[in-house]
Amino acid sequence: MDQLKAVSWFVFIISVASILYALIINPPYWIVYAISIVFIPLTILSFGLLSMAKGKKEEEEDKRREPFIGY
Amino acid sequence: MNLMANILLNVTIAFLVGSILLGFQRKVMARIQMRPGPPIIQHLLHTFKFFLKESAFPKTAAMPFYIAITAMLCVIWVAAVIVGPVTEGSLLLFFAIYAIHKIVEHNAGSSSGSPYGKLSCVRAVFSAAAEVPLFAVLIIIYLKTGTMILSSIVTYQNQHGALLLSIPLAALMFFVLILSKSPYSPFSITKGKDIVSGYETEHLRGYLMFSESISWYMLLWIFLTVFIGGLNPVGYLIGMVIITAFVAFINALTPILNPNHSVMTQVTLAFIGIVGSVILLLY
Numbered sequence: 001m002d003q004l005k006a007v008s009w010f011v012f013i014i015s016v017a018s019i020l021y022a023l024i025i026n027p028p029y030w031i032v033y034a035i036s037i038v039f040i041p042l043t044i045l046s047f048g049l050l051s052m053a054k055g056k057k058e059e060e061e062d063k064r065r066e067p068f069i070g071y
Numbered sequence: 072m073n074l075m076a077n078i079l080l081n082v083t084i085a086f087l088v089g090s091i092l093l094g095f096q097r098k099v100m101a102r103i104q105m106r107p108g109p110p111i112i113q114h115l116l117h118t119f120k121f122f123l124k125e126s127a128f129p130k131t132a133a134m135p136f137y138i139a140i141t142a143m144l145c146v147i148w149v150a151a152v153i154v155g156p157v158t159e160g161s162l163l164l165f166f167a168i169y170a171i172h173k174i175v176e177h178n179a180g181s182s183s184g185s186p187y188g189k190l191s192c193v194r195a196v197f198s199a200a201a202e203v204p205l206f207a208v209l210i211i212i213y214l215k216t217g218t219m220i221l222s223s224i225v226t227y228q229n230q231h232g233a234l235l236l237s238i239p240l241a242a243l244m245f246f247v248l249i250l251s252k253s254p255y256s257p258f259s260i261t262k263g264k265d266i267v268s269g270y271e272t273e274h275l276r277g278y279l280m281f282s283e284s285i286s287w288y289m290l291l292w293i294f295l296t297v298f299i300g301g302l303n304p305v306g307y308l309i310g311m312v313i314i315t316a317f318v319a320f321i322n323a324l325t326p327i328l329n330p331n332h333s334v335m336t337q338v339t340l341a342f343i344g345i346v347g348s349v350i351l352l353l354y
Contacts (some may be wrong), residue, residue, distance in 0.1 A: 022075035029074060033153060036078045041145035043139070048278050053125040 004049060013047035015039040074157075081156045082285065085292075088308070089284030090115035092315045099253065099319035107184065117122075118284065121277030130183025138284070140179045141275050147171050148285040150262055153291055157240050160169045165293060166206050169248075173199040173284070180270035189316040191270040194260045197330050198251065201337035202260075204345075205248045211241040212297060221296055227298030235298040236353060242298045244344035246314075247337060249290045253318045257325040258333045266325075291315070 018039045023030045072080075094114040110116075128134065134281030151168045154160040169274020173195060212217055215238055216227040228234055235242045251258035255270070260272055295302055295310040300309060326335065 019075065019079070023073060023079075026073060026075075032074045035076065036082075036111050036153060037146055040079070040082060040149050041142050043280060044145060045142050045275075045280060047221050048122045048275060053123060055125050055127070067267070 008046040011042050011048060014060040015043040015046060019043065078149075078153060078157055078315045079151050080266070083170070085148075085152050085283060085285040085288040087115070087284075088311065089279075089286070089288035090118060090313055091286060093287055095312065096253065096315050096319040096322070098309070100323040103323040104234060104322065107159050118277050118280040121280060124245070124277075126275050127182055131180045133184070136178070136273070137182045139233075140174045140182050141278050144172070144175045144179070144279065144282040145285075146280050148289060152285065155221070155289055155296070159225070159296075160220065162209055162212065162219045162221060162224070162293075162297070166209055169206070170199075170203065173202070176270050180261070181346045183272060184265075185272045187267040187272040188270055190263045191272070192264045194263075194266075195270060197334050198258070198260055198337075201334040202248060202251055203342035204338060207341060207345045208244045208248075211238055213354070214352055220257040221293075223228065224297055225300040226325050233299045238348055240344045240347040240351065242294075243295055244341060245298070247340050249294060249314070250318055250321060251333075252286065252290055253322060253336065255327070256318070257322070257328045258337060259327060260330045260333045263327045283323075 018035045021027070022035045086251070091111060091114070094109070094111040098108045098111050099209050114142050147168045151165060153162045154168065161205065176195035177192050177199075180188040180190075180195060182188075193319065209219070212224065212234065215234065218224060218227065226232070231237070249260070253259065266272070289310045291314055292307065294314065297306055299306075299310065327333075
């Protein structure tokens with residue numbers, strides 16, 4: 001498992017757990033606001049990084065190269 | 072209702088309705104241009120599709136800032152949902168969110184390393200100089216109603232009638248602000264097709280589209296709340312559809328202005344709006 005995937009799983013689990021905490025425990029308002037502002041975007045971001053397709057290893061270099069450097 | 076559930080529900084509604092409205096806008100534009108156009112749910116489908124497609128991270132990207140800045144865009148619009156439909160808080164907070172949005176445009180453009188992004192980054196500064204004066208609308212609203220709190224503005228309108236009728240030039244200024252944020256707008260110089268996707272070039276597309284949908288919904292929601300007020304959910308939906316269709320007409324019939332013209336047009340509209348509104352308030 002590469003580093004990006006490992007970090008994404010970690011962030012996803014923490015984010016979903018925080019949202020569930022706010023849903024079930026009903027903490028003070030400011031904690032709920034903090035959790036929603038930080039962890040809703042992180043949940044979606046980490047979900048996106050986990051769900052996106054992964055290309056072939058040998059093609060990766062071509063995709064990452066910025067073709068317009070030098071302009 | 073549990074506060075977290077309320078926030079999640081409002082964010083989901085903002086995303087779904089915003090996506091459908093952006094799809095509707097493309098449909099109306101296509102029909103005006105005598106094309107069948109994509110289905111109305113196309114924007115929503117694209118958002119899901121891009122979540123499943125591979126994203127490559129360019130070598131020139133400033134990691135991890137490159138990823139963090141896309142998250143920032145989502146953070147500010149989720150915050151906008153909390154300030155707006157959830158708590159009906161202060162308009163000043165909404166102004167702060169909009170100002171951060173301009174910073175996000177600027178930094179997203181510079182973080183990918185793409186020359187298109189960099190051009191968009193410079194244009195974001197240009198357009199900030201033009202769009203921020205339009206926020207003088209807040210001062211006019213404050214002078215008229217004596218408050219910046221959304222719920223109090225709604226109460227004021229219930230007693231005195233819609234602000235759209237008493238300060239129409241302020242409404243026009245806010246409408247220009249909405250117009251400048253719509254896709255294919257004459258003022259959308261940061262995302263003009265001459266620079267591919269502007270500051271969005273190379274970034275996580277699905278994630279950006281998610282935030283954009285919320286952003287579109289929120290801009291319309293704020294407009295309807297501040298200038299008409301006291302609407303029920305159906306009223307909001309009808310209002311949003313009408314404004315989106317109107318925006319689509321303008322976007323379909325006008326070219327994207329060059330940056331100088333875009334800035335000057337918006338500054339001129341801001342000047343007319345501010346001076347005209349002050350005169351209307353005095354008499």
